[in-house]
Amino acid sequence: MIELVRVTKVFPNGVVALQDVNLFVDRGEFVFVVGPSGAGKSTLVKLLYREEVPTEGEVYVDGRDVARLRPGQVPPLRRQIGVVFQDFKLLPNKTAYDNVAFALEVIGASRREIRRRVPQALDLVGLRDRARAYPNQLSGGEQQRVALARAIVNNPWLLLADEPTGNLDPDTSWGIVRLLEEVNRRGTTVVMATHARHIVNAMQKRVIALRRGRVIRDEHHGRYVRDDDELSSLLEEMRAVVSP
Amino acid sequence: MIELVRVTKVFPNGVVALQDVNLFVDRGEFVFVVGPSGAGKSTLVKLLYREEVPTEGEVYVDGRDVARLRPGQVPPLRRQIGVVFQDFKLLPNKTAYDNVAFALEVIGASRREIRRRVPQALDLVGLRDRARAYPNQLSGGEQQRVALARAIVNNPWLLLADEPTGNLDPDTSWGIVRLLEEVNRRGTTVVMATHARHIVNAMQKRVIALRRGRVIRDEHHGRYVRDDDELSSLLEEMRAVVSP
Amino acid sequence: MIRALAYGTREALASLRRNSLMSLASVTTVAVCLTVLASTLLVAGNLDHLAAAVEAQVQIRVFIAEDATPETREALAKAVAGLEGVASVEVVTREEALERLREQFGSRRELLDAVEEMNPLRDSLEVAVARPEQVVPTAEVISRLQGVAEVNYGQVFVDKLFSVTRFVRWIGLGLVALLTVATVLIISNTVRLTVFARREEIGIMKLVGATDWFIRWPFLLEGLFLGMLGAGLTAGLTWQGYPWLVEQAERVVPFLPLLAGEAAREFVRRTNLVLVVLGAFLGAVGSTVSLRRFLRV
Amino acid sequence: MIRALAYGTREALASLRRNSLMSLASVTTVAVCLTVLASTLLVAGNLDHLAAAVEAQVQIRVFIAEDATPETREALAKAVAGLEGVASVEVVTREEALERLREQFGSRRELLDAVEEMNPLRDSLEVAVARPEQVVPTAEVISRLQGVAEVNYGQVFVDKLFSVTRFVRWIGLGLVALLTVATVLIISNTVRLTVFARREEIGIMKLVGATDWFIRWPFLLEGLFLGMLGAGLTAGLTWQGYPWLVEQAERVVPFLPLLAGEAAREFVRRTNLVLVVLGAFLGAVGSTVSLRRFLRV
Numbered sequence A, B: 001m002i003e004l005v006r007v008t009k010v011f012p013n014g015v016v017a018l019q020d021v022n023l024f025v026d027r028g029e030f031v032f033v034v035g036p037s038g039a040g041k042s043t044l045v046k047l048l049y050r051e052e053v054p055t056e057g058e059v060y061v062d063g064r065d066v067a068r069l070r071p072g073q074v075p076p077l078r079r080q081i082g083v084v085f086q087d088f089k090l091l092p093n094k095t096a097y098d099n100v101a102f103a104l105e106v107i108g109a110s111r112r113e114i115r116r117r118v119p120q121a122l123d124l125v126g127l128r129d130r131a132r133a134y135p136n137q138l139s140g141g142e143q144q145r146v147a148l149a150r151a152i153v154n155n156p157w158l159l160l161a162d163e164p165t166g167n168l169d170p171d172t173s174w175g176i177v178r179l180l181e182e183v184n185r186r187g188t189t190v191v192m193a194t195h196a197r198h199i200v201n202a203m204q205k206r207v208i209a210l211r212r213g214r215v216i217r218d219e220h221h222g223r224y225v226r227d228d229d230e231l232s233s234l235l236e237e238m239r240a241v242v243s244p
Numbered sequence C, D: 001m002i003r004a005l006a007y008g009t010r011e012a013l014a015s016l017r018r019n020s021l022m023s024l025a026s027v028t029t030v031a032v033c034l035t036v037l038a039s040t041l042l043v044a045g046n047l048d049h050l051a052a053a054v055e056a057q058v059q060i061r062v063f064i065a066e067d068a069t070p071e072t073r074e075a076l077a078k079a080v081a082g083l084e085g086v087a088s089v090e091v092v093t094r095e096e097a098l099e100r101l102r103e104q105f106g107s108r109r110e111l112l113d114a115v116e117e118m119n120p121l122r123d124s125l126e127v128a129v130a131r132p133e134q135v136v137p138t139a140e141v142i143s144r145l146q147g148v149a150e151v152n153y154g155q156v157f158v159d160k161l162f163s164v165t166r167f168v169r170w171i172g173l174g175l176v177a178l179l180t181v182a183t184v185l186i187i188s189n190t191v192r193l194t195v196f197a198r199r200e201e202i203g204i205m206k207l208v209g210a211t212d213w214f215i216r217w218p219f220l221l222e223g224l225f226l227g228m229l230g231a232g233l234t235a236g237l238t239w240q241g242y243p244w245l246v247e248q249a250e251r252v253v254p255f256l257p258l259l260a261g262e263a264a265r266e267f268v269r270r271t272n273l274v275l276v277v278l279g280a281f282l283g284a285v286g287s288t289v290s291l292r293r294f295l296r297v
C-alpha cells in the first residue's frame, strides 16, 4: 500500500521535480510510471524507499509516513522493498553472486538459504553462468539483470524498478517483464518507471504519466501515450517495414 | 574508415566476447550494431577507441592498427573520436557544462571557442537550462544527453554511441537520433550500438547484428530483426492498440 | 552474533584482498607512524633512565664531629642507614679522605706531602638516597643527629642538576605527547581516506537496506586488522632493532647508562603492547568514526 | 604554456574545493608530519648546539717552566695566541692558581693555609681552541714551544666528552633521518590514497582523450598547493611556538645553552624553508607518481 498526499519535491538547487502529486497504489497492483526524460519518475521512486524526502506532503508506504521515520527505521523499510536502480548501483568489489547474496545477508538469512536462493534468482534473469563475474566484467544489460536479481531475491512485498530494461534488447526485456508479472502475480506490488512503449502498451496495466513533475494521466489498462498518437506512429512504422 | 580483420576478443576470465569478426565501415557511413544482451556490441565499440585491444586480429581506425599504437598515440586517436559510453562516464566533480567543455579543453581549444560551442552542444540535446547541474543532480536521461553533447562538441570524424537512448523516452530518443543523422550528414561516421528496434527499423541504415560474439547479419537498409518476425510482432501490437 | 562475526571477518578479509593497494598504503602508514612513536618512546625512556642514573649519583656528605670515637662513628652510620629513604651509607675515614684528595691532585700530589702528618680532614659518611627528591629532607634529618658536624650535598649543583633532569624528562614527555597526537591524527586521516575512497559502496549498502552496524562491522574489523598488522611490523622492528642499536651505542659510549639487557627487553615489550593496542584501537575506531558521514543516506 | 598553467590552476583550485574533505585530511597529515619533523630538527639543532657549547669548554692548560721570567711568560702567551686554531689565551699566575684552588676547597680552605707561603703551584696559560677537534694537535704543537713545562687537557675526560657529544649528534641525526623517511612515506601514502579515491575520474579523462600530462598537471599543482599549505601551517607553528618554548625552558634551566635569539630565528627560518620545499616537493611529485598506475587506461 502506497499513498502520496500532495507531494512536492524541490531540490536544493531550485529544481521542482514533483509538484502536488497525489497517488494511491494498492497492495498487489502493477503500475507503470511513464513520462519524458526529467519528468520526475526516478524522484517519485526515490521517495518510496526514502533516498529522498518530500519537501511538502506525505509519503505513506505500508501505512507509515516515510519522511517521519527515525534513522533506525529506514533499513527495515528498505529491506522490505526491492529496488532496481536506474544506474544499477552494484557493489563494485563483489561478484554478481555476492551482490545478489548481499540483499539476503542484510536480512540475516542463513548461509544455506543464501546458497539456495541466489542461484535461483540469477537463473531467473538468465545469468547463472556469469555469477562469478564482477560488475566491470559484465555488459550493461547483464549488470541490469544482476540488479534485478538482487531486488527480487528476498521476496519483497514492493518492487520498485526504475527503467529496468533500458539496457536490454527487446527479447530479453520481454523476459524480464514476464518475470516481473510473475512476481506480481505472487503478491508483490510492482512499480516500474519505464520508457519501453511497447511493453507498457502490451501489458494493459495501470499507467501513471508524469510531465514536469505533475501527474497528467492515471489510467488502468493504460498505454504509453494516448491511443490516437499511438496508432498513427504504428502505422508509420508498418509502412516502413512493408516497403523498405 | 574502420576495418576489423579476423578480430577475436577473449577476456582474461575466459569469456569470448568477439569471435572472428570481419568488418569494414567507410567514412561517412551510419551503422547500427544490434544484438542481444552480452552479444559483444560494447566490446566491439571499445576496440575502436582502444579501451580494449583485440586478443587476435587487427583493428584499423583511420588506417592505423589501433592495437599497435604507442601509448603517446592513444590520446590523439581518442580526441578524433566522440564516444557516448553506455554508462555515460561523466566526471562527477564537474557540472554538465564543464563535462562538455572538458572534451574541448583536451584538444586545447581557446576559452572563447569553449564558451561558444558548449552552450550550442547543450542546446542540441535540450539541456541548456541544466548546464550548472552536477551529474548526480541530473536524471538518467539528462546524464545520457550530456554524454552525447560531450561526444559531438568537438566535431569528431567518428562518433561511437553505445546505447545512447537507453534512458530516454521515445520522443527524446527520436530527437537524439535525428541529431545523430544530422551529425552524420555533415560527414561524421556514426556507429551506434542499440536495442531501440523502432529506431533501427525506421532509419533504413546499415545494420550489423551480433550474436555470441559473431557477426550474424550485415545488411544495408537493414532492420532490427528479420522482416517476417518484425511484421508479426507489429500486427500483434496493433491488435492490442485497437482492441484494449 | 557468531554469524555476524564470521560475516564481518569474511568481508574484511575479502576487502583487504580486493583493495590491496589501499591496504598496503594504510599498513605502511600505520607502521611508519608507530615506528616513529616507538623510537620516541625508546629515546624518552633512555633519557629518563639517564636522568635517573645521574640523579642517583647525588650524595649527601656527612662530616662527623672531630671528637667522635670510632664507636660513635659506627653508631651514627647505623642510625643514618636506618633512616627512611636512605639507600646506602659508606664510612670515609680522614685517612681515606686524604688519600682521595691526593689522587685528585694527580701529578701535583707532592703538594699534599706537607700536610700529611697534620691531616686537617675529618671523618665523614657518604650517604646515597633511594630517590633523588629525598636528598633535601634526608640531609635535613641527618643534620639533627648527634655527632654530626656538618651536612653537605652541594645544594646549588643539585638544584641545577634536578632542573636539568626535569627538563630532559619534559622534553621526552613532550615529544611522546606530540608523536602520540601526530600518530592518532595521521592514522585516523589515513583511515578516513580509505573510507572516503569507498563512499559509494557504503551508500549502496545503505540503499539496499543494510543497518549502520552491518556496514560498520567489516570496516571495524578491517581497521583492526590493518592497525594490528602495522603495529606488528613496528613491534618486530623494535624488538630486533633496539638491542642492536644499544649494542652499537655501547661500543661508542660504553660509560653511558642506556636501557639494556632484561630491563630493555621488558621496556620494549611494554612499548610494543601499547603500540599494538593503539594501532588496533585507532584502526577500528578510526574507520568506525570515519564511516559516520557516509552512513547518512 | 600560459593556458596550461591557467587551466591547471583553475582545475586544481576547483578540485580542492569540491574534494574539501579529502583536501582537509591531506593538509592535516602533511602539517602534522612536518610539525613532527620540524620538532625533531629543532631538538637535534639544540642537541648539536649544546654539544658544541660543552666542547667549547674544553681547554688546554699549559704549565710554564718554574724558572721562566714574566717576560718569557708573556712572550709564550703571545706565541700561543698566534697559533692557528687558538681562540683565546689567558695567563694564570701561580698566585691566581692558588686562589682558585682555595675557592674550590670551599669550607675546608684552611687546609691550604699551610701551603700558603711555599705555594707549590706553577704559572700557567689557559688556552681555548676555536674548534674542539683542534685540541689534540694544538696541545701537541704547544708542548714543543720553549718555556713549556707540561701540557694538560684531561685526555681521558676529553675523549669521553667527545664520544658523548658525537653520540648525541648521531642520535639527533638518526631521528631526523627516521623522521624524514617517515614524512616522505606518510605524505606519499596520503597522496596515493587521495589519487586512489579519484581513480575513476582519471580513467574517464583518459578515455575522453586527455594526455597524461593534461591529467597530471592539475594533480601536480593540487599536490603542490596542499604540500605548501601543510608546510605553511607548520612553519607558522614553529615560528611562533619555538621562541615561546625556549622562553619557557629558559625559565626552568636558565644555564642550559639553548638555541635562542637571532641564531634561533635564523635556524627556524632555514628549517621552515626546508619544510616548505619538502612539502611542496612531496605533494607535487607524490601525486604525479601516484597517478601513474591509473593512467594506464
Ligand SMILES: Nc1ncnc2c1ncn2[C@@H]1O[C@H](COP(=O)(O)OP(=O)(O)OP(=O)(O)O)[C@@H](O)[C@H]1O
Binding pocket: A011, A012, A013, A015, A016, A017, A035, A036, A037, A038, A039, A040, A041, A042, A043, A044, A086, B130, B133, B136, B137, B138, B139, B140, B141, B142, B167, B168, B169
Ligand atoms: N539531486 C538532484 N538535485 C537537483 N536536481 C535534481 C536532482 N535529482 C534530479 N533532479 C532534477 O529533477 C528532475 C527530475 O529528475 P528525475 O530523475 O526524477 O527524472 P526522470 O523522470 O527519472 O528522468 P529520466 O527518464 O531521464 O530518468 C530533473 O530535471 C533532474 O534534473
Ligand SMILES: Nc1ncnc2c1ncn2[C@@H]1O[C@H](COP(=O)(O)OP(=O)(O)OP(=O)(O)O)[C@@H](O)[C@H]1O
Binding pocket: A130, A133, A136, A137, A138, A139, A140, A141, A142, A167, A168, A169, B011, B012, B013, B015, B016, B017, B035, B036, B037, B038, B039, B040, B041, B042, B043, B044, B086
Ligand atoms: N572486462 C570484462 N571481463 C570479462 N568479461 C567481460 C568483460 N567485459 C565484457 N565481458 C563479457 O563479454 C560479453 C560481451 O560484453 P559486451 O559488453 O560487449 O556486451 P553487449 O553486447 O554490449 O551487451 P549489452 O547490450 O548488455 O550492453 C559479455 O558476456 C560480458 O559479460
Ligand SMILES: [Mg+2]
Binding pocket: A041, A042, A043, A086, A162, B139, B140, B141
Ligand atoms: Mg530516472
Ligand SMILES: [Mg+2]
Binding pocket: A139, A140, A141, B041, B042, B043, B086, B162
Ligand atoms: Mg553493452
